[in-house]
Amino acid sequence: MPVERPRRRIPEATVARLPVYLRILIEQANEEVESISSDGLAELAGVNAAKVRKDLSYLGSYGTRGVGYEVAFLVYQIRRELGLTHDWPVVIVGAGNLGQALAGYGGFGQRGFPVAGVVDIDPSKVGSVIAGVRVRHIDDLDQIVQTRHVNIGVVATPPSAAQDAADRLTRAGVTSILNFAPVVLAVPNGISVRKVDLAVELQILSYYEQRRMGVGLQAIGSSDSGRGASA
Amino acid sequence: MPVERPRRRIPEATVARLPVYLRILIEQANEEVESISSDGLAELAGVNAAKVRKDLSYLGSYGTRGVGYEVAFLVYQIRRELGLTHDWPVVIVGAGNLGQALAGYGGFGQRGFPVAGVVDIDPSKVGSVIAGVRVRHIDDLDQIVQTRHVNIGVVATPPSAAQDAADRLTRAGVTSILNFAPVVLAVPNGISVRKVDLAVELQILSYYEQRRMGVGLQAIGSSDSGRGASA
Protein backbone atom coordinates (compact mmCIF):
# COMPACT_ATOMS: atom_id res chain seq x y z
CA MET A 1 0.00 0.00 0.00
CA PRO A 2 2.27 2.79 1.11
CA VAL A 3 4.95 3.46 -1.44
CA GLU A 4 7.74 1.23 -0.28
CA ARG A 5 10.38 3.86 0.42
CA PRO A 6 10.96 4.77 4.04
CA ARG A 7 14.76 4.87 3.65
CA ARG A 8 17.01 6.42 6.23
CA ARG A 9 19.58 8.92 5.04
CA ILE A 10 22.79 7.08 4.18
CA PRO A 11 26.21 8.63 4.86
CA GLU A 12 28.11 9.65 1.77
CA ALA A 13 31.04 7.43 2.63
CA THR A 14 28.71 4.47 2.76
CA VAL A 15 27.04 5.36 -0.53
CA ALA A 16 30.48 5.34 -2.13
CA ARG A 17 31.17 1.83 -0.86
CA LEU A 18 27.87 0.20 -1.70
CA PRO A 19 28.72 -0.11 -5.40
CA VAL A 20 31.86 -2.00 -4.45
CA TYR A 21 29.96 -4.42 -2.24
CA LEU A 22 27.42 -4.80 -5.00
CA ARG A 23 29.96 -5.78 -7.61
CA ILE A 24 31.51 -8.34 -5.27
CA LEU A 25 28.16 -9.78 -4.27
CA ILE A 26 27.16 -10.18 -7.90
CA GLU A 27 30.40 -12.03 -8.53
CA GLN A 28 29.72 -14.27 -5.56
CA ALA A 29 26.21 -14.94 -6.76
CA ASN A 30 27.60 -15.94 -10.14
CA GLU A 31 29.81 -18.43 -8.35
CA GLU A 32 26.78 -19.89 -6.61
CA VAL A 33 27.74 -18.54 -3.21
CA GLU A 34 24.51 -18.16 -1.29
CA SER A 35 25.56 -16.61 1.95
CA ILE A 36 28.40 -14.37 3.09
CA SER A 37 29.58 -12.99 6.43
CA SER A 38 30.63 -9.43 7.07
CA ASP A 39 34.12 -10.81 7.48
CA GLY A 40 34.07 -12.49 4.10
CA LEU A 41 32.69 -9.48 2.31
CA ALA A 42 35.12 -7.20 4.10
CA GLU A 43 38.05 -9.27 2.93
CA LEU A 44 36.92 -9.19 -0.68
CA ALA A 45 36.22 -5.47 -0.54
CA GLY A 46 39.47 -4.60 1.18
CA VAL A 47 37.84 -2.97 4.19
CA ASN A 48 37.18 -4.04 7.73
CA ALA A 49 34.24 -6.08 8.93
CA ALA A 50 32.81 -3.52 11.33
CA LYS A 51 32.58 -1.07 8.46
CA VAL A 52 30.72 -3.58 6.33
CA ARG A 53 28.23 -4.21 9.10
CA LYS A 54 27.68 -0.52 9.78
CA ASP A 55 27.27 0.18 6.09
CA LEU A 56 24.79 -2.62 5.58
CA SER A 57 22.90 -1.67 8.71
CA TYR A 58 21.87 1.56 7.00
CA LEU A 59 19.88 -0.51 4.52
CA GLY A 60 18.05 -2.32 7.28
CA SER A 61 18.63 -5.43 9.35
CA TYR A 62 19.07 -7.85 6.54
CA GLY A 63 21.59 -10.23 8.06
CA THR A 64 21.07 -13.33 10.14
CA ARG A 65 22.98 -13.47 13.39
CA GLY A 66 25.24 -16.44 13.61
CA VAL A 67 25.01 -16.96 9.85
CA GLY A 68 25.64 -13.92 7.68
CA TYR A 69 23.89 -12.27 4.76
CA GLU A 70 22.01 -13.93 1.95
CA VAL A 71 23.88 -12.86 -1.17
CA ALA A 72 20.94 -12.64 -3.57
CA PHE A 73 18.86 -10.68 -1.13
CA LEU A 74 21.65 -8.22 -0.39
CA VAL A 75 22.20 -7.70 -4.10
CA TYR A 76 18.55 -6.86 -4.43
CA GLN A 77 18.56 -4.46 -1.49
CA ILE A 78 21.69 -2.61 -2.54
CA ARG A 79 20.40 -2.34 -6.10
CA ARG A 80 17.19 -0.89 -4.82
CA GLU A 81 18.94 1.53 -2.51
CA LEU A 82 21.22 2.78 -5.26
CA GLY A 83 18.35 3.12 -7.70
CA LEU A 84 19.76 0.42 -9.94
CA THR A 85 16.50 -1.41 -10.48
CA HIS A 86 16.30 0.25 -13.85
CA ASP A 87 18.78 1.55 -16.41
CA TRP A 88 20.04 5.12 -16.43
CA PRO A 89 20.85 6.15 -19.97
CA VAL A 90 23.73 8.61 -20.14
CA VAL A 91 24.78 11.12 -22.74
CA ILE A 92 28.45 11.79 -23.39
CA VAL A 93 29.57 15.26 -24.40
CA GLY A 94 32.84 15.22 -26.30
CA ALA A 95 33.82 12.63 -28.90
CA GLY A 96 37.57 13.00 -28.51
CA ASN A 97 39.93 10.41 -27.21
CA LEU A 98 38.26 9.97 -23.87
CA GLY A 99 34.68 10.32 -25.05
CA GLN A 100 35.28 7.60 -27.60
CA ALA A 101 36.88 5.32 -25.06
CA LEU A 102 33.99 5.83 -22.66
CA ALA A 103 31.42 5.17 -25.33
CA GLY A 104 33.28 2.07 -26.40
CA TYR A 105 33.82 0.82 -22.89
CA GLY A 106 31.28 -1.97 -22.56
CA GLY A 107 31.22 -1.72 -18.80
CA PHE A 108 28.79 1.17 -18.81
CA GLY A 109 25.94 -0.53 -20.58
CA GLN A 110 26.51 -3.79 -18.74
CA ARG A 111 26.31 -2.05 -15.43
CA GLY A 112 23.08 -0.24 -16.13
CA PHE A 113 24.25 2.92 -17.89
CA PRO A 114 23.63 2.53 -21.62
CA VAL A 115 25.01 5.29 -23.81
CA ALA A 116 21.99 7.13 -25.16
CA GLY A 117 24.14 9.38 -27.26
CA VAL A 118 27.49 10.97 -27.92
CA VAL A 119 27.61 14.59 -29.01
CA ASP A 120 30.37 16.92 -30.10
CA ILE A 121 30.53 20.53 -31.16
CA ASP A 122 32.93 19.80 -33.99
CA PRO A 123 30.99 19.09 -37.21
CA SER A 124 33.86 17.00 -38.55
CA LYS A 125 33.32 14.48 -35.75
CA VAL A 126 29.58 14.31 -36.25
CA GLY A 127 28.38 11.26 -38.14
CA SER A 128 31.20 8.91 -37.24
CA VAL A 129 30.14 5.80 -35.39
CA ILE A 130 31.67 4.76 -32.08
CA ALA A 131 30.77 1.36 -30.69
CA GLY A 132 27.50 1.39 -32.53
CA VAL A 133 26.58 4.91 -31.48
CA ARG A 134 26.57 7.64 -34.09
CA VAL A 135 28.11 10.91 -32.94
CA ARG A 136 25.63 13.74 -33.18
CA HIS A 137 25.95 17.47 -33.02
CA ILE A 138 25.72 19.11 -29.64
CA ASP A 139 22.67 21.05 -30.81
CA ASP A 140 20.80 17.75 -30.71
CA LEU A 141 21.48 17.44 -26.99
CA ASP A 142 18.07 18.64 -25.85
CA GLN A 143 16.34 16.23 -28.14
CA ILE A 144 18.43 13.26 -27.00
CA VAL A 145 17.92 14.09 -23.34
CA GLN A 146 14.20 14.46 -23.79
CA THR A 147 13.42 11.50 -25.99
CA ARG A 148 15.75 9.13 -24.16
CA HIS A 149 14.92 10.44 -20.68
CA VAL A 150 18.53 11.08 -19.78
CA ASN A 151 19.30 12.24 -16.26
CA ILE A 152 23.05 11.78 -16.25
CA GLY A 153 25.57 13.53 -18.47
CA VAL A 154 29.26 12.85 -18.91
CA VAL A 155 31.62 15.71 -19.70
CA ALA A 156 34.55 14.44 -21.76
CA THR A 157 35.55 17.64 -23.49
CA PRO A 158 38.80 19.62 -23.36
CA PRO A 159 38.96 21.86 -20.29
CA SER A 160 38.08 25.00 -22.21
CA ALA A 161 34.77 23.53 -23.38
CA ALA A 162 33.74 21.85 -20.14
CA GLN A 163 31.76 24.66 -18.55
CA ASP A 164 29.80 25.16 -21.74
CA ALA A 165 29.10 21.45 -21.89
CA ALA A 166 27.85 21.51 -18.31
CA ASP A 167 25.65 24.52 -19.04
CA ARG A 168 24.11 22.83 -22.03
CA LEU A 169 23.54 19.63 -20.09
CA THR A 170 21.76 21.34 -17.22
CA ARG A 171 19.73 23.44 -19.62
CA ALA A 172 18.68 20.27 -21.40
CA GLY A 173 17.42 18.92 -18.09
CA VAL A 174 20.23 16.67 -16.91
CA THR A 175 20.54 16.64 -13.12
CA SER A 176 23.75 14.68 -12.57
CA ILE A 177 27.12 15.20 -14.20
CA LEU A 178 30.24 13.08 -14.26
CA ASN A 179 33.07 15.43 -15.14
CA PHE A 180 36.36 14.22 -16.63
CA ALA A 181 37.66 17.67 -17.52
CA PRO A 182 40.20 19.21 -15.15
CA VAL A 183 38.09 22.22 -14.24
CA VAL A 184 35.76 23.10 -11.40
CA LEU A 185 32.27 23.23 -12.88
CA ALA A 186 29.74 25.79 -11.75
CA VAL A 187 26.27 24.29 -11.78
CA PRO A 188 22.85 25.35 -10.49
CA ASN A 189 21.87 24.32 -7.02
CA GLY A 190 20.60 20.78 -6.74
CA ILE A 191 22.67 19.37 -9.59
CA SER A 192 25.02 16.57 -8.55
CA VAL A 193 28.53 16.64 -9.90
CA ARG A 194 31.25 14.08 -9.52
CA LYS A 195 34.72 14.68 -10.84
CA VAL A 196 37.30 12.27 -12.12
CA ASP A 197 40.64 13.92 -12.77
CA LEU A 198 43.28 11.54 -14.00
CA ALA A 199 46.17 13.93 -13.53
CA VAL A 200 45.08 14.63 -9.97
CA GLU A 201 45.18 10.93 -9.18
CA LEU A 202 48.70 10.67 -10.53
CA GLN A 203 49.78 13.73 -8.60
CA ILE A 204 48.49 12.21 -5.40
CA LEU A 205 50.51 9.09 -6.12
CA SER A 206 53.48 11.32 -6.84
CA TYR A 207 53.20 12.78 -3.36
CA TYR A 208 53.46 9.38 -1.73
CA GLU A 209 56.25 8.33 -4.08
CA GLN A 210 58.23 11.39 -3.22
CA ARG A 211 57.53 10.92 0.44
CA ARG A 212 58.66 7.31 0.23
CA MET A 213 61.97 8.50 -1.09
CA GLY A 214 62.24 11.20 1.52
CA VAL A 215 61.54 8.69 4.25
CA GLY A 216 64.06 6.32 2.76
CA LEU A 217 66.77 8.88 3.06
CA GLN A 218 65.65 9.92 6.48
CA ALA A 219 65.58 6.32 7.64
CA ILE A 220 69.29 6.65 8.16
CA GLY A 221 68.48 8.63 11.26
CA SER A 222 65.02 7.63 12.41
CA SER A 223 62.96 4.45 12.41
CA ASP A 224 59.59 6.06 11.91
CA SER A 225 57.44 3.78 9.77
CA GLY A 226 55.63 5.83 7.18
CA ARG A 227 52.08 4.65 6.71
CA GLY A 228 51.47 3.77 3.10
CA ALA A 229 48.26 4.49 1.23
CA SER A 230 47.71 0.94 0.08
CA ALA A 231 44.52 -1.05 0.00
CA MET B 1 72.68 16.13 9.48
CA PRO B 2 69.11 16.13 8.31
CA VAL B 3 68.66 16.33 4.59
CA GLU B 4 66.40 19.24 3.64
CA ARG B 5 63.17 17.36 4.12
CA PRO B 6 61.63 18.19 7.46
CA ARG B 7 58.08 18.06 6.00
CA ARG B 8 55.17 17.79 8.32
CA ARG B 9 52.77 14.96 7.62
CA ILE B 10 49.99 16.31 5.43
CA PRO B 11 46.43 15.01 5.85
CA GLU B 12 45.23 12.85 2.99
CA ALA B 13 42.31 15.15 2.31
CA THR B 14 44.69 18.03 1.86
CA VAL B 15 46.99 16.06 -0.42
CA ALA B 16 43.98 15.39 -2.62
CA ARG B 17 43.21 19.09 -2.90
CA LEU B 18 46.70 20.41 -3.51
CA PRO B 19 46.67 19.34 -7.17
CA VAL B 20 43.49 21.32 -7.67
CA TYR B 21 44.99 24.43 -6.14
CA LEU B 22 48.08 23.88 -8.23
CA ARG B 23 46.19 23.77 -11.49
CA ILE B 24 44.31 26.93 -10.65
CA LEU B 25 47.43 28.75 -9.53
CA ILE B 26 49.21 27.84 -12.75
CA GLU B 27 46.26 29.22 -14.70
CA GLN B 28 46.40 32.40 -12.66
CA ALA B 29 50.11 32.72 -13.23
CA ASN B 30 49.53 32.38 -16.97
CA GLU B 31 47.11 35.26 -16.72
CA GLU B 32 49.77 37.35 -15.02
CA VAL B 33 48.03 37.28 -11.66
CA GLU B 34 50.76 37.75 -9.08
CA SER B 35 48.97 37.47 -5.80
CA ILE B 36 45.86 35.70 -4.56
CA SER B 37 43.94 35.60 -1.28
CA SER B 38 42.58 32.48 0.37
CA ASP B 39 39.16 33.80 -0.53
CA GLY B 40 40.01 34.14 -4.20
CA LEU B 41 41.60 30.74 -4.43
CA ALA B 42 38.73 29.17 -2.50
CA GLU B 43 36.21 30.58 -4.96
CA LEU B 44 38.09 29.23 -7.95
CA ALA B 45 38.56 25.84 -6.32
CA GLY B 46 34.98 25.54 -5.14
CA VAL B 47 35.86 25.15 -1.48
CA ASN B 48 35.80 27.48 1.50
CA ALA B 49 38.50 29.90 2.49
CA ALA B 50 39.26 28.44 5.89
CA LYS B 51 40.00 25.14 4.22
CA VAL B 52 42.38 26.76 1.78
CA ARG B 53 44.25 28.44 4.59
CA LYS B 54 44.45 25.26 6.67
CA ASP B 55 45.60 23.30 3.65
CA LEU B 56 48.28 25.80 2.73
CA SER B 57 49.39 26.11 6.32
CA TYR B 58 50.61 22.51 6.17
CA LEU B 59 53.18 23.60 3.62
CA GLY B 60 54.45 26.35 5.87
CA SER B 61 53.61 29.97 6.49
CA TYR B 62 53.90 31.20 2.97
CA GLY B 63 51.23 33.89 2.95
CA THR B 64 51.43 37.56 3.82
CA ARG B 65 48.87 38.81 6.30
CA GLY B 66 46.74 41.56 4.92
CA VAL B 67 47.84 40.68 1.39
CA GLY B 68 47.54 37.04 0.36
CA TYR B 69 49.80 34.52 -1.31
CA GLU B 70 52.30 35.09 -4.06
CA VAL B 71 51.10 32.90 -6.89
CA ALA B 72 54.45 31.91 -8.36
CA PHE B 73 55.88 31.05 -4.99
CA LEU B 74 52.89 28.95 -4.04
CA VAL B 75 53.12 27.09 -7.33
CA TYR B 76 56.71 26.30 -6.52
CA GLN B 77 55.94 25.15 -2.99
CA ILE B 78 53.04 22.93 -3.95
CA ARG B 79 55.05 21.42 -6.77
CA ARG B 80 57.83 20.66 -4.37
CA GLU B 81 55.50 19.19 -1.80
CA LEU B 82 53.81 16.94 -4.35
CA GLY B 83 57.10 15.83 -5.79
CA LEU B 84 56.36 17.47 -9.11
CA THR B 85 59.73 19.09 -9.53
CA HIS B 86 60.57 16.33 -11.96
CA ASP B 87 58.64 14.10 -14.34
CA TRP B 88 57.26 10.73 -13.33
CA PRO B 89 57.17 8.46 -16.35
CA VAL B 90 54.28 5.98 -16.22
CA VAL B 91 53.71 2.67 -17.90
CA ILE B 92 50.25 1.66 -19.03
CA VAL B 93 49.22 -1.98 -18.93
CA GLY B 94 46.43 -2.75 -21.36
CA ALA B 95 46.14 -1.35 -24.87
CA GLY B 96 42.40 -1.67 -25.19
CA ASN B 97 39.91 1.12 -25.45
CA LEU B 98 40.85 2.80 -22.23
CA GLY B 99 44.58 2.20 -22.40
CA GLN B 100 44.66 3.77 -25.85
CA ALA B 101 42.66 6.76 -24.71
CA LEU B 102 44.94 7.28 -21.73
CA ALA B 103 48.05 7.01 -23.85
CA GLY B 104 46.58 9.44 -26.34
CA TYR B 105 45.37 11.85 -23.73
CA GLY B 106 47.89 14.65 -23.89
CA GLY B 107 47.13 15.80 -20.38
CA PHE B 108 49.39 13.21 -18.83
CA GLY B 109 52.60 14.26 -20.46
CA GLN B 110 51.82 17.93 -20.08
CA ARG B 111 51.25 17.55 -16.40
CA GLY B 112 54.45 15.72 -15.69
CA PHE B 113 53.55 12.10 -16.37
CA PRO B 114 54.96 11.11 -19.76
CA VAL B 115 53.96 7.69 -21.04
CA ALA B 116 57.12 5.60 -20.94
CA GLY B 117 55.38 2.66 -22.49
CA VAL B 118 52.18 0.81 -23.21
CA VAL B 119 52.13 -2.96 -22.91
CA ASP B 120 49.59 -5.63 -23.65
CA ILE B 121 49.52 -9.38 -23.33
CA ASP B 122 47.80 -9.84 -26.68
CA PRO B 123 50.42 -10.27 -29.44
CA SER B 124 47.99 -8.92 -32.03
CA LYS B 125 48.02 -5.55 -30.30
CA VAL B 126 51.79 -5.42 -30.01
CA GLY B 127 53.49 -3.23 -32.57
CA SER B 128 50.64 -0.82 -33.22
CA VAL B 129 51.43 2.78 -32.44
CA ILE B 130 49.28 4.92 -30.14
CA ALA B 131 49.99 8.60 -29.93
CA GLY B 132 53.57 8.04 -30.89
CA VAL B 133 54.10 5.18 -28.49
CA ARG B 134 54.56 1.69 -29.83
CA VAL B 135 52.66 -0.99 -27.94
CA ARG B 136 55.01 -3.61 -26.58
CA HIS B 137 54.49 -7.04 -25.15
CA ILE B 138 53.94 -7.31 -21.45
CA ASP B 139 57.06 -9.43 -21.15
CA ASP B 140 59.02 -6.26 -21.86
CA LEU B 141 57.57 -4.64 -18.76
CA ASP B 142 60.60 -5.20 -16.56
CA GLN B 143 62.88 -3.73 -19.14
CA ILE B 144 60.74 -0.63 -19.62
CA VAL B 145 60.41 -0.06 -15.90
CA GLN B 146 64.12 -0.41 -15.37
CA THR B 147 65.49 1.56 -18.28
CA ARG B 148 62.94 4.34 -17.97
CA HIS B 149 62.93 4.43 -14.15
CA VAL B 150 59.19 4.02 -13.90
CA ASN B 151 57.63 4.20 -10.44
CA ILE B 152 53.98 4.49 -11.41
CA GLY B 153 51.93 1.95 -13.32
CA VAL B 154 48.45 2.29 -14.75
CA VAL B 155 46.20 -0.75 -14.92
CA ALA B 156 43.84 -0.44 -17.87
CA THR B 157 43.09 -4.09 -18.49
CA PRO B 158 39.83 -6.00 -18.35
CA PRO B 159 38.93 -6.97 -14.77
CA SER B 160 40.06 -10.56 -15.19
CA ALA B 161 43.59 -9.49 -16.09
CA ALA B 162 43.96 -6.71 -13.54
CA GLN B 163 45.45 -8.67 -10.67
CA ASP B 164 48.01 -10.23 -12.96
CA ALA B 165 48.88 -6.78 -14.29
CA ALA B 166 49.33 -5.50 -10.76
CA ASP B 167 51.51 -8.49 -9.86
CA ARG B 168 53.72 -7.93 -12.85
CA LEU B 169 53.99 -4.23 -12.14
CA THR B 170 55.05 -4.71 -8.55
CA ARG B 171 57.46 -7.47 -9.51
CA ALA B 172 58.97 -5.11 -12.05
CA GLY B 173 59.56 -2.60 -9.27
CA VAL B 174 56.66 -0.20 -9.62
CA THR B 175 55.56 1.20 -6.26
CA SER B 176 52.39 3.12 -7.15
CA ILE B 177 49.43 1.90 -9.17
CA LEU B 178 46.49 3.73 -10.66
CA ASN B 179 43.82 1.10 -11.20
CA PHE B 180 41.00 1.56 -13.70
CA ALA B 181 39.76 -2.01 -13.51
CA PRO B 182 36.74 -2.68 -11.34
CA VAL B 183 38.47 -5.06 -8.96
CA VAL B 184 40.11 -4.74 -5.58
CA LEU B 185 43.80 -5.30 -6.13
CA ALA B 186 45.91 -7.18 -3.65
CA VAL B 187 49.38 -5.66 -3.48
CA PRO B 188 52.38 -6.04 -1.20
CA ASN B 189 52.64 -3.78 1.79
CA GLY B 190 53.95 -0.34 1.04
CA ILE B 191 52.62 -0.15 -2.51
CA SER B 192 50.21 2.74 -3.07
CA VAL B 193 47.07 2.06 -5.03
CA ARG B 194 44.46 4.49 -6.19
CA LYS B 195 41.34 3.31 -7.92
CA VAL B 196 39.19 5.00 -10.52
CA ASP B 197 36.01 3.10 -11.19
CA LEU B 198 33.79 4.74 -13.73
CA ALA B 199 30.77 2.56 -13.04
CA VAL B 200 31.04 3.27 -9.33
CA GLU B 201 30.92 6.99 -9.99
CA LEU B 202 27.78 6.58 -12.06
CA GLN B 203 26.21 4.39 -9.42
CA ILE B 204 26.82 7.03 -6.81
CA LEU B 205 25.12 9.58 -9.04
CA SER B 206 22.29 7.11 -9.52
CA TYR B 207 21.74 7.02 -5.77
CA TYR B 208 21.24 10.76 -5.58
CA GLU B 209 19.09 10.77 -8.72
CA GLN B 210 16.86 8.10 -7.31
CA ARG B 211 16.68 9.87 -3.99
CA ARG B 212 15.69 13.07 -5.73
CA MET B 213 12.80 11.20 -7.36
CA GLY B 214 11.86 9.25 -4.27
CA VAL B 215 11.41 12.44 -2.30
CA GLY B 216 9.37 13.97 -5.05
CA LEU B 217 7.02 11.03 -5.33
CA GLN B 218 6.59 10.71 -1.60
CA ALA B 219 5.50 14.31 -1.34
CA ILE B 220 2.51 13.49 -3.51
CA GLY B 221 1.09 10.51 -1.70
CA SER B 222 1.85 10.14 1.96
CA SER B 223 2.79 12.48 4.74
CA ASP B 224 4.18 9.61 6.71
CA SER B 225 7.75 10.30 5.73
CA GLY B 226 9.83 7.86 7.71
CA ARG B 227 11.86 10.32 9.65
CA GLY B 228 14.85 8.39 10.79
CA ALA B 229 14.40 7.65 14.42
CA SER B 230 17.93 7.06 15.61
CA ALA B 231 17.52 3.34 15.07
Next chain:
DNA sequence: CATTGTGAAGCGTTTCACAGCC
Protein backbone atom coordinates in the same frame (compact mmCIF):
# COMPACT_ATOMS: atom_id res chain seq x y z
C1' DC C 1 42.75 47.12 8.33
C1' DA C 2 42.59 43.20 5.24
C1' DT C 3 44.06 38.86 5.46
C1' DT C 4 46.75 35.05 7.31
C1' DG C 5 47.54 31.32 10.65
C1' DT C 6 45.61 28.51 14.10
C1' DG C 7 43.56 26.83 18.60
C1' DA C 8 39.22 24.97 19.56
C1' DA C 9 34.54 23.50 18.54
C1' DG C 10 31.72 20.86 15.52
C1' DC C 11 30.75 17.11 12.63
C1' DG C 12 31.03 12.96 9.99
C1' DT C 13 33.41 8.52 9.71
C1' DT C 14 35.76 4.62 11.56
C1' DT C 15 36.63 1.41 14.93
C1' DC C 16 35.74 -0.89 19.23
C1' DA C 17 33.39 -3.86 22.05
C1' DC C 18 29.66 -6.31 23.40
C1' DA C 19 24.61 -7.19 23.88
C1' DG C 20 21.27 -9.55 21.17
C1' DC C 21 19.90 -13.25 18.51
C1' DC C 22 19.87 -17.32 15.53
Next chain:
DNA sequence: GGCTGTGAAACGCTTCACAATG
Protein backbone atom coordinates in the same frame (compact mmCIF):
# COMPACT_ATOMS: atom_id res chain seq x y z
C1' DG D 1 29.10 -20.69 19.26
C1' DG D 2 29.14 -17.56 15.78
C1' DC D 3 27.87 -13.52 13.67
C1' DT D 4 25.01 -9.42 13.37
C1' DG D 5 23.62 -4.83 14.87
C1' DT D 6 24.75 -0.85 17.32
C1' DG D 7 25.80 2.38 21.21
C1' DA D 8 29.95 4.65 22.44
C1' DA D 9 34.79 5.95 21.96
C1' DA D 10 38.28 7.42 18.92
C1' DC D 11 39.73 9.68 15.03
C1' DG D 12 40.26 12.93 11.27
C1' DC D 13 38.48 16.61 8.72
C1' DT D 14 35.99 20.98 8.42
C1' DT D 15 34.58 25.19 10.06
C1' DC D 16 34.58 28.91 13.29
C1' DA D 17 36.38 32.78 15.32
C1' DC D 18 39.87 35.66 16.50
C1' DA D 19 44.65 36.95 17.78
C1' DA D 20 48.70 37.99 15.11
C1' DT D 21 50.72 40.92 11.75
C1' DG D 22 52.55 42.92 7.41
